[in-house]
Amino acid sequence: MKKIIHIDMDAFFASVEQRNHPEYRGKPVVVGGRPDSRGVVSTCSYEARVYGIHSAMPSAQAYKLCPHAIFVCDHNFSDYKEVSRQVRDIFYEYTDLVEPLSLDEAYLDVTQNKADNPSATLIAQEIRAKIKDxxxxxxxxxxxxxxxxxxxxxxxxxxxxxxxxxxxxxxDFISRLPIRKFWGVGKVTEKRMKELGIETGADLQKFELYELIELFGKSGPYFYNAARGIDNRQVEPDHIRKSIGRETTLKRDITDLEEIYRILKEIADDIEQTMTGYKAKAQTATLKVKYHDFQSVTRSVTSDQPFFRSQEIMNRIWSLVSKTDAGKKPLRLLGISLSALSGKDFGEYDPQLHLPFEETLDKFF
Known part of the structure; x- marks a missing residue:
């Protein structure tokens, strides 16, 4: 029987800001885009959540909900990374089986641990105390x-x-669990499940495996097992980077193809620098567009020959533009991601693996 701990920092970015700025403590703090921009909320303090603000909400909407909130837009991301490093160092005092999910959360397998402590609960308490200290x-x-x-x-x-x-x-825990708490259940899946009468884990347990596969495809086995407390995934300490990319939220909606090309070329130039730093090449290029109505579309192409140069990226990405409604429907976001990576250094751990189009905070700031 495994002993697994999941540690999640509380309102991480906002909490770091409140720590660094005592005058922010006890007040609603929103870290993310400017209220007068098209950015979104990255993290907000618990004082801000009282007003209904949450991550990924448009900053302008957050401002309407709480005009007196403190909006932190000129962030220092290096502070967040440094705190994340300090926290990970604490994890490694207990086990090398640490799987970071992001800057602010990680799994730890303490079945066997460096403290020789048989109680995962006591280890979790010690870790939380050290983080606070x-x-x-x-x-x-x-x-x-x-x-x-x-x-x-x-x-x-x-x-x-x-x-x-x-x-x-x-x-008993799973039976009482609201279906929205299940990992992988977003708004669309939650709505569909509720239409089927699935409100809790107990409701999900009533469905046979074949039924869930018919209803939810490849996610069916996951839902079947999760409802029964079965999860055989191991804590994986080594993250292999799967993609490198950039995306940017535009200051205004655009339809002009020349402007779209210019912005994509700037993104491709940035990606080439990152690829060079990782000594990586890719075989798949993915274009992401988000229309003015917030509908997102991705299109991909895979090549036999690896590539990493900006113009090589653009040759592939521009061929994908015609497979979208770019130039017809106004766009509010553009992004490029490269995957199927190869190279000596591309497997370096990246603490932003949970973000789409890694290495960008444009969607937040």
Whole structure:
């Protein structure tokens, strides 16, 4: 039986800002795009969440909900990375089986650990105490026998809480779990499940495997197993980078193809520099466009010959533009991502793996 801990920093970016600026403490803080821009909220403090603000919300909407909030737009991302490094160093005091999901969360397998402590709960408590002592920030933890339950549990007593789900408690825990809490259930899937009468884990347990496959395709086996507390995924300490890219939210909607080409070329130039730094080449190029109505579309092409130069990227990306409505429907976002990577250094850990089109915060700032 595995002993898995999921650690999740509380309102991470906003908490770092409140720590660095005592005058922000106890006040609604929003980290992300400017209220008068087309950016979105990256993170907000718990004081801001009271007003209905949440991550990925347009900053302009957040401002309407709470005009007196403190909007942090000129962020120092190096501060966030440094705190993340300090927190990861604490994890490694207990185990080398650490799987970072982002700057602010990670899985730890402490079945066997450096402290020779048989209690995952006590280890989680020690880790949270050390995080508070060394960074003056709080973290929440979920402790269980697999990754799925540990991650869900870490969200139960936020902020600054810990939830332990033993194997004996797992079925009751999952049965009472709202379906939106299941990893992979977004708004569309949640709506569909509720139309089927699936409100909780207990409702999901009523469906047979073949039924879930018919209803949800390749996600069917995952939902079937998750509803029964089954998750055999291992904590993977080595992240292999899967893609490199950029995306940018435009200051205004555009339809002019020359302007679209110019912006994509700027993105391709940036990506070439990153690819050069990683000594990487790619075989797949993906174009992402978001229309004025927020509908997103991606188109991809795979080549036999690896590439990384800006013009090579553009040759492939521009051929994909005609497969979208770019030039016809106004665009609010453009992005390029390269995948199927090869090269000596491309596997370096990137703490932004959870972000689409890695290495960009344009969508946030």
């Amino acid at each position: 060394r960074t003056d920030l709080t973290a929440s933890a979920g402790v269980s026998y697999n990754k799925f339950i540990a991650k869900v549990a870490s969200d139960f007593r936020k902020p600054d809480g810990i939830t332990v789900v033993t194997p004996d408690e797992a079925q």
